[in-house]
Amino acid sequence: MPETSSEFIHARTCHICEANCGVLMTVRDEQVVSVKGNPDHVLSEGFICPKATAIPDLQNDPDRLRTPMKRNGESWEEISWDQAFTEIAQKLERVKTGPKVPAVYLGNPNAHNYSTNFYMRGFLKSWGSKGVYSATTLDQIPHMIAQKWVYGHNALYPVPDIDRTQLMVIVGGNPMASNGSIWTVPNFRNRVKRLQERGGKLVVIDPRRTETAKVADAHHFVRPGTDTALFFAILKSLKDQNLTKPGRLESMLENWPELLTRLDGFKMDDLTSHCGIDKDTIDGLAAELGSGQPAIMYGRLGVSVVRFGTLNHYLINMINVATGNVDREGGVMFPNSLFDPVERSGTGSYGRYHTRLKGSPEVLGELPAAELAAEITTSGDGQIGALVTIAGNPVLSAPGGQHIGEALKDLELMVSLDMYITETTMHADYILPPCGPLQNDHYNLFFAPLSIRNYAAYSPALFDKKDGSKADWEILHGLTSAMKERSGDSSLPKIEPKNMLAEIIKASPIGVTLDEIAKHENGYDMGPLIPRLPERLKTEHRKIECMPKPVMPDWDAFESHLSDAVSGAQNDNFLLIGRRHIRSNNSWLHNSRRLIKGKDRCTMMIHPDSAEALGLSDGVMAKVFNTIGSVELETELTEDMMPGVISIPHGYGHGKKGVKLSIASERPGVSCNDLTDPGIIDKLSGNAVLNGVPVSVERL
Ligand SMILES: Nc1nc2c(c(=O)[nH]1)N[C@H]1C(S)=C(S)[C@@H](COP(=O)(O)OP(=O)(O)OC[C@H]3O[C@@H](n4cnc5c(=O)[nH]c(N)nc54)[C@H](O)[C@@H]3O)O[C@H]1N2
Ligand SMILES: Nc1nc2c(c(=O)[nH]1)N[C@H]1C(S)=C(S)[C@@H](COP(=O)(O)OP(=O)(O)OC[C@H]3O[C@@H](n4cnc5c(=O)[nH]c(N)nc54)[C@H](O)[C@@H]3O)O[C@H]1N2
Ligand code: SF4
Ligand SMILES: [Mo]
Secondary structure, eight states: OOSSTTEEEEEEEOOSSTTOOEEEEEEETTEEEEEEEOTTOTTTTTOOOHHHHTHHHHHHOTTSOOSOEEEETTEEEEOOHHHHHHHHHHHHHHHHHSSOEEEEEEOGGGGGOHHHHHHHHHHHHHHTOSSEEEGGGGTTHHHHHHHHHHHSOTTOOOEEOGGGOSEEEEESOOHHHHOOSSSBOSSHHHHHHHHHHTTOEEEEEOSBOOHHHHHSSEEEOOOTTOHHHHHHHHHHHHHHTTOOOOGGGGGGEESHHHHHHHGGGSOHHHHHHHHTOOHHHHHHHHHHHTSSSOEEEEEOHHHHSSTTHHHHHHHHHHHHHHTTOBTSTTSEEOOOOSSOHHHHSOSOOEEEEEOTTTOOEEETTEEOGGGHHHHHHSOSTTOEEEEEEESOOHHHHSTTHHHHHHHHTTOSEEEEEOSSBOTTGGGOSEEEOOOOGGGSOEEOTTTGGGBSEEEEOEEOOSSOOTTSOOOHHHHHHHHHHHHHHHTTOOOOOOOOHHHHHHHHHHHSTTOOOHHHHHHOTTOEEEEEOOOOTTTTOOSTTSSEESSOGGGHHHHHHHHHHHHHHHHSOOOSOEEEEOOOOTTOOTTSSTTOHHHHOSSOOOOEEEOHHHHHHHTOOTTOEEEEEOSSOEEEEEEEEOTTBOTTEEEOOSSOOTTSTTOBOTTGGGSOOOOGGGTSOTTOEETTTTEEOOSSEEEEEEEO
16 A cells, blocks of 8 residues: 555566566555565465566666667667668668578567567567577477377477376476466465475486475486486386376377387386486386376476487377376376467477478477577588667577577678566677566466466556667567558557557457556466367367377487497486576576575586595586587585586576676676587477587586
């Protein structure tokens, strides 16, 4: 409640991560003076993490750009929006008349900004790029393509119904730090407590004893990059123990017996020795998953950004099918969202065109970000000459990022929509900064289809844009209009995204308006998830496909990989994995003093036994290297690491000359993506391989 006439409470959704928590901001004299969790929010129940308290820091950060910037040699010049749009359109046209082509890189924050997306398609068309390189191919495209092949649509996300399950198995995810991913599950910690209070269990499988493993009932180490063997072993064990019980799904399955038969090709011993989890443990897990109770197998980044990422997600879905836990309360379920990507868009393309150099297929319109550097630097027809990056930082986020940084210097035109001069945008010719986060409104457009309840939330902007700033969508509108004008096309109408959203919601069969939703400051709750199959299936035969043909080449490839691994000698290399911290978000929250305080987080975690063999002790500088690159950073000894594995977080490396992040560069850290290999991808999806990377370690 307002205490003085100029003080009020502003309720909004935190836009930083997928949890979409409800926050309450006390605003006094046009300044946010406190940020708290909204106790009445239907999903987050009062929970927030420290990142939400940094939203005002982002709004007020003096390093945040307020006007368009044009490069002038080594320095930057402030220019007007009109000048920026006109010059960019002109220069793009020049590139297009030459032999080179324009390209696009889309970063993660685009998913958190509903309005940008309404202007994206038109922009991409005018910019003239075939497909986009994106953070999706550093992340979740294996989920999306597995869903397309199994359920018939890339947006049919099977969401863990944690509030009604009895067993949750998390493989390669750390929601205690990440707050959940492809799974909008705010207040994860308390949901786990409630699961445990009702006699249920959380099991974590991860090469690090993570924050999530520490609140779990059981944790098992797995050798990085070998979970495919684990998933096959669980399926095989379910079969051998007579526990495959799809139940009500039975009549919806296509090629189910064929899948079960093909499992006979594996020897259990090979599978268990490859992943490093013994047969008893696997049989025990299978018995619990297949006991008939509501149970969930869920995998995230640790099993996505690996060589067999798509095969992994297909197998996870098959385990949930085998135990009858797809489309079941307490299993994985399909949310019902007002903006329904399943009904509104096609099922997504695959292989309509291929990358020029490596011939990787376009997947849902996306191209592997791992291949971006080579596509810029390798001459020939189709070489990239102009690039726009929208809310992305591939130099720190993509494999072999240092090579992307070098490649960006070769571009004839580079434009970045970003509010900071980062490791990536420092190479741009123009940086176009969006308004501050509190000048945007918010709607959970992409996260409703991933949420643990059917719900919607709209929050208005807190501050206006009288300061002359533009939202991302307005920048896209300005650029598109300028490009259209130059090519003699009619101009682009400027429609408020909120109005477009209102139309979409009005058209939904649920029968509610955006105005109505906006009145619900605590979120508009439409209840728990409900069973929706078979009606929702979009495969041609309207069944769940258990042996999708496009997956099979990697099934075969895994079989030969497994036999090589089993017969081959162990090498002395370490395997590098990543990690996330609750006070950080990818590469871009390191400029908030309150978030970076405490000890340095960009360290190399290693097990004491592994360290001893190398003469490394706590705090000592180590060199980590391979054929891709080399970094030097502090050692952090911890029994939480699996021996033979090291962990370095991504998103650091702010020490490059030209970066303007004054707080972040005080403790810049190093980029683990200077070590990840752009030459290896998940073949089916084009996704990067960022975990399980072979490296050598030395004491400095
Ligand atoms: N080794 C390793 N690498 C990884 C990962 C890993 O686990 N390990 N994780 C991968 C994953 S999952 C992802 S999603 C990618 C992320 O990859 P990217 O999306 O390329 O990187 P971010 O660090 O999220 O960069 C976001 C950029 O957008 C800017 N930004 C923030 N908000 C806005 C906004 O509202 N508008 C605009 N225009 N700009 C904005 C920020 O300043 C920042 O420069 O990284 C991947 N890289
Ligand atoms: N605080 C914070 N929250 C975030 C982000 C952030 O940067 N910081 N980023 C957001 C983004 S873009 C995303 S995509 C999500 C990611 O969300 P999560 O996937 O939950 O987050 P990660 O911490 O990357 O978890 C991956 C886990 O996989 C483990 N792992 C690594 N390799 C392997 C392997 O081979 N096998 C197995 N089984 N496990 C392995 C790692 O040790 C790690 O614990 O988080 C989102 N939320
Ligand atoms: S978990 Fe933290 S960053 Fe994510 S939405 Fe909630 S408050 Fe924001
Ligand atoms: Mo991500």
